[in-house]
Amino acid sequence: MVGDMTDSKKVLYIGGHGKIGLLTTPKLIEKGHEVHSLVRNPDYKPELEKLGATPVIADITEQSPEDWAKLVDGSDVVVWGAGNGGRGGADLTFAVDRDGAVALVDGMESLGDRAPRLVMISYMGATENEVEDDGGSWYSYVESKKQADNHINASKLSSVILGPGVLTDDSATGITVSDPGSTRDSDVETPRDLVADVIAEIVNEDKVPPHAPLEFYTGDKPVSSIWES
Template identity: 30%
Template sequence: MKIFVAGTTGVIGRFLIPLLVEEGHEVSGMIRDESHVNKIIKMGVKPVVADAFDRDAVFAALQKSQPDIVIHQLTSLSTGSSVDNARIRIEGTRNLVDAAKSVGVKRMIAQSISWAYEDGDIPAAEEVPLDIHAPMPRKTTIDGIAALEEKVTEMPESVILRYGTLYGPGTWYAIDGIVADQVRRKELVATNGVSSFLHVEDAARAALLALDWPSGLVNIVDDSPAPGTLWLPAYASAIGAAQPSIQAGRNRGERGASNNKARNKYGWEPIYPSWSEGFKNCL
């Protein structure tokens, strides 16, 4: 198939592209920075230079590529700004969906998140509503996710992957990542708030498999939702940092997510079923 990937050089894109090429797909990759052209050509990808916020450029990119499927992996995470990330989810997604529809693309696979559910005491299944009434600053993230998912479902077929908190090479949780630095400075406190993690390789593999999945929402998380009192001390040990302080309580929405649908309905199995082993071997 002809597949167009938006977010080719992102954390997931870097793992996804080799999988698509290995499967024999003809891949076009949208990049904003021309300096990445040679790198993605070497990966077997046709580069298409376009900024997600430049509507005309995105339309031209899809017109040139004429793909069968679009994979939406656009994020803006380098600055750590939730405002920037929400903007690309809202404006970038609008441009990408409209451009895809304009050239007759029927199917889109899109990246979402699994920690946007309304508050609760057990890991959230896909039927749980998004936390649309969240206060600021959480509301910024929720509004971005809600807009992304609403726009993507305008496609005739769409699979929305609600990823867990990503760890592994290139992520914030990598040994040289933003979170690792915060933990070394003892800026993070271990609480009872529950997180669901996902190794970046499992995220990429899910996007590949989703090419054949039915339309809908699906949580892509590991098997082990865990409170910060468990995972944060283990993470600190894995990166050689001092143990964090522990504090009772949790923040809104820190409930984790269930992967029952992905596992039982779609047969998806994570390569790294638990963060506990992943932290030891994959940071």
Template identity: 40%
Template sequence: MARILIIGGHGKVARLLEPILAERGDTVSAVIRNPDHAVDVTATAAAPVVADVERFDLDQLTNLVAGNHAVVWAAGAGGGDASRTYAVDRDAAMRAIDAARAAGVRRFVMVSWIGSRAGHGVDPDNSFFAYADAKWAADAHLHDSGLDWTIVAPGALTDDPPTGRIRLDPDGDGAVSRADVAAVVAASLAEPATIGRTLRFGNGDMPIAEALRTR
């Protein structure tokens, strides 16, 4: 049984992840910015923690993550304003990584996207550029952090039912259900073979547990 802190605890993937973790016996805390979302989080069997990670400094974030066995970053600005995208998806994520290191919380799972890489190829004039740029910066910071990290990088997200099966490094947009993404995050937290890996995946035929053990 582990104590797991999910930052971005009211997101769609997070609310699918929280009951998976709780049902297997983990103690789950879900960080939310809006206190009105507490009731939704409580319904997943997670404990809501109201905190604005966009505005928290390093010391505040260190206090927030301290005492947990693992941190899952599932927060995001949700697109739109580029400055806020950088503030949340890059800057706050990087501070959270530094906070985990300062607090001695070694396990960190980042929910990213399949195209997150230095050569993501998104045109600077494209409205998606800020997200692509911010996510790559945060992922690279995690990669170099010295933590026991995993980057979960799904393709295009759908609301389809879970299949329990994925394909690593898929062709095309790597479409995959949010429910299967949540299952991959949960499995990654329990699978040492995922440490130090970026898992790019979409729908497929391989059971999740088997795929995560495959190098």
């Protein structure tokens, strides 16, 4: 059943052909939201359209802050689900996960009061993780996410950074939200389906959770528990 259209939000999902994006889009469509899915490869258009999304073709590495401002203007929520994740080498990872995200934040800030809310998919402990600089893919990913997340935190945007644990393809059964300042367990798992549920909950409720960042993993509480202090 389609949700109340009076509460419909226009959502720009960056990296919409990723696993989480493909799970999130139908959850948003079902609730009556309008999803625009940004991807680089036009071959993904039929699949995205079948889900109910409007494809937006753009290369993250080529967008200036001004370009991003034009792309996001008019949206209510922007979800960053893109990531090179070390594929294609360190330079490409920095270009996508750091430079692309930073340019997006700068472009959104330039809109002032018209800036949409930003939901950034990151990972648990991203702003504090330290690894040896070996010039490799993992180092470039860790540094890129750290710098991007800290850039968001230093901005004036209405935003929430999502910090899931180790991602799995399991079905979502419930959630556990980490207490701020608690000791992290690097082995906890978070279904991608649960990340999609959390994104949908944030869009539906039109606000941001009290936790910053919102770190979570599989558990037995309802997703609505993310609003508990």
